[in-house]
Amino acid sequence: MEEITGRNSAAADPRRVIFHVDMDAFFVSVEELFDPSLKGKAVVVGGHRDERGVVSAASYAARKFGVHSAMPLRTAAKLCPDAIFVNGHPERYREYSGKAFEVLKKFSPKVEMASIDEAYLDMTGTERLHGPPLKAAHALHQFMKSETKLNCSIGIGTSRLIAKVCSDQAKPNGVLYIVPGQEASFLAPLSVRKIPGVGKVFEQKLNEIGIKKVGDLAKLDDAFLRERFGEWGLALAGKSRGLDAGGYFDRDVAVDEGPKSISHEHTFNTDTRDQEKLEAMIARLSEMVCRRVREHELHARTVQIKLRYSDFTTITRAHSLEQPTQLDTVVAETARTLFRDNWQRGRTIRLIGVHVAGFDDVPQQLDLLTQTHDDKVSKALSVVDRMRDKFGENAVSLATGLKSRFREKTHENPASLPGKSKKKE
């Protein structure tokens, strides 16, 4: 495993060759593979036209109507009434993401999947094997198409930031290489919004002081930047001048380290204040979360819930356990206590979520009795997980008997529950 230092002294090295590979309209393209009749049409992935939800991905044909991801589905339906709305299929996307990863690994041992449809490759020193950067990129591009039937765009530069911005400029289905030394002049004419990490809020703040282009940012005084925008603003300005400014975009390309948090949340079709319904959802979400915690062979220390009321005000409340856990019941009981202590009873809820973090590979040493008990429970749950894989989620009836016994156990151990002293809002 690579060590991540946060700062990489090689970042400004002109010999460094970083690829950013981004799949084009990934979700839509995968859906087209499963249903070729969708090809070339206005397609919206994310749900049905009258559902509560937003667009996950839109085909290029749909984008022409102004449809874009994160837009409410109902808005998309208004803008583009003839669009075909399809549900997303996360399993398919994971499958094709895996295929793409296999392709990338043939070009460099240093591949970092940055999300389901994009990756960084460290291609430094691969010239003898794959030729110069552009040649390697074209070979990769073709191989990706032949192996997965999917198009991608590739950005090449001396840092992750440059590679990432390049792949965006190369879209769709293109390759763009910024040769060493040209970084600052490449970035200068671009809108600050093109810099990953600069969103609506930061763009607005910059616009307020007359900064629209990356080049404008490069001219600002360091002390002013730091005072006004903190460390990140300073780093950003450094990058706009082609410097190694540290942080995420100058990190090494690292192999996958596993998740840092796992969560599930649910938005109700209609808002509710039915406590039974809400707590049943907490139990279900806790099971889904813990199942994935077990799949990764992790143990979580912090349990967090999220409540979103009808007026969209959102709170999160967390509690750290004495001992990391992967047990449904421990997470569910903790989440339920957090819920009962913090829900303003009577206020209708739109969304509820369960989130865990603070992972350990190995649970901390417990006293022998608890440990053997928890081991047994974990093993039993793994069996349940496998049965569900084989026979479907309705094999859960097996878990019900186990659960009532877990509950006794949790009650014996009230120290693992959140304190009651939590202040109410």
Add this chain to the structure above:
DNA sequence: TCTGGGGTCCTAGGACCC
């Protein structure tokens, strides 16, 4: 047209320890 779900990273204050 009301605004998903899964994440990462950062900030900031308070507790607590040295």
Add this chain to the structure above:
DNA sequence: TCTGGGGTCCTAGGACCC
């Protein structure tokens, strides 16, 4: 009696990304 910092953990919230 008052006054220090630094470091780390915990919690809450928010920006941002796909």
